[in-house]
Amino acid sequence: MSIIFSGIQPSGNLTLGNYLGALRNFAKVQDGNECYYCVVNQHAITVPQDPQMLHARTRQLAAIYLAAGLDPDQSTLFVQSEVPEHVQLGWIMTTLSYVGELERMTQYKDKAAKRGDSIPAGLLTYPPLMAADILLYQTELVPVGDDQKQHMEITRDLAQRFNRLYGEVFTIPDILLAHDGTRVMSLQEPTKKMSKSDENQTATIYLLDEPKDIEKKIKRAQTDSENAVRYDVKAKPGISNLMDIYAAVTDQSHEEIEAAYAGKGYGSFKKDVADAVISVLEPIQQRYAALVATPELDDVLTKGAAKAHAKAAATYENVIRAMGLYR
Numbered sequence: 001m002s003i004i005f006s007g008i009q010p011s012g013n014l015t016l017g018n019y020l021g022a023l024r025n026f027a028k029v030q031d032g033n034e035c036y037y038c039v040v041n042q043h044a045i046t047v048p049q050d051p052q053m054l055h056a057r058t059r060q061l062a063a064i065y066l067a068a069g070l071d072p073d074q075s076t077l078f079v080q081s082e083v084p085e086h087v088q089l090g091w092i093m094t095t096l097s098y099v100g101e102l103e104r105m106t107q108y109k110d111k112a113a114k115r116g117d118s119i120p121a122g123l124l125t126y127p128p129l130m131a132a133d134i135l136l137y138q139t140e141l142v143p144v145g146d147d148q149k150q151h152m153e154i155t156r157d158l159a160q161r162f163n164r165l166y167g168e169v170f171t172i173p174d175i176l177l178a179h180d181g182t183r184v185m186s187l188q189e190p191t192k193k194m195s196k197s198d199e200n201q202t203a204t205i206y207l208l209d210e211p212k213d214i215e216k217k218i219k220r221a222q223t224d225s226e227n228a229v230r231y232d233v234k235a236k237p238g239i240s241n242l243m244d245i246y247a248a249v250t251d252q253s254h255e256e257i258e259a260a261y262a263g264k265g266y267g268s269f270k271k272d273v274a275d276a277v278i279s280v281l282e283p284i285q286q287r288y289a290a291l292v293a294t295p296e297l298d299d300v301l302t303k304g305a306a307k308a309h310a311k312a313a314a315t316y317e318n319v320i321r322a323m324g325l326y327r
């Protein structure tokens, strides 16, 4: 049995990238493990959020967790801001971090570049808060997409730094990459990852998109003029991205896909990619619609917060004892 933790920000509507890179894997690993899955709303406010939207998306994300297969009897599902130890330990992890190492984070550089001269300090201190999220549960495995590798490295560094300074308090966690997971790229700029906060809505497939919109977006996805379904990320990033998506949702290898579409061109391939994506997302959308407005969802989150709090408080107590941070 392993202790598993992961989280997703309610910073926009969830994308196919979030699903294939992370969420799908959450449900797969819950059997026989102690799992904590969090709606990380305090991470979302590292860039400005509209309060009503943030509130609505927090609930929607929790419903999507369940719709995607999380079983509240097996996994603890909760909202980050309802367990105060996250920000408390986040502050401690911030004090252990160096500005230089935080400034080297790719996510910080990408997001800071969009903010001109007014870069929120929370963007820089995002990784120590993420480290706190993970370390509070004595987590062993963290299922995330490969874009989070750098943040996982700094989480491990901070845990080791703390243990060296104050004694063995934290378990050192490992990243758990989905073996069939993939980094899903933007449909319009396929060298950039698909993101829920991308302003270009045609670049992104949202989990709750209507089938006709999914079809339209995939049909308009950027490809090249060769018209041959062939995997070559450098020379053909657009078609390779669609092949990655198709491989992930149909469980086929790139070679099998190339053989099946030899001489067929992009039109029929794109139609099949759209159909395959729709058939994976439709049942999730139906479960989501049945769940999102129910009191059962609140029940799950209330119980989840209490369970998460009990575990987090025990770790936090060890932290403040080790540091002399008590009266």
Ligand code: AQP
Binding pocket: 007, 008, 009, 010, 011, 012, 015, 017, 018, 019, 020, 021, 022, 023, 143, 144, 145, 146, 147, 148, 182, 183, 184, 185, 193, 194, 195, 196, 197, 198
């Ligand atoms: N394009 C992607 N392909 C594969 N995995 C992805 N993830 C995100 N985008 C892709 C994985 O989804 C989880 C959600 O992470 P998050 O919400 O905490 O933040 P993120 O990685 O910054 O996701 P987004 O969609 O890009 O959000 P915004 O736009 O708000 O920054 C993580 O496990 C991530 O690896």
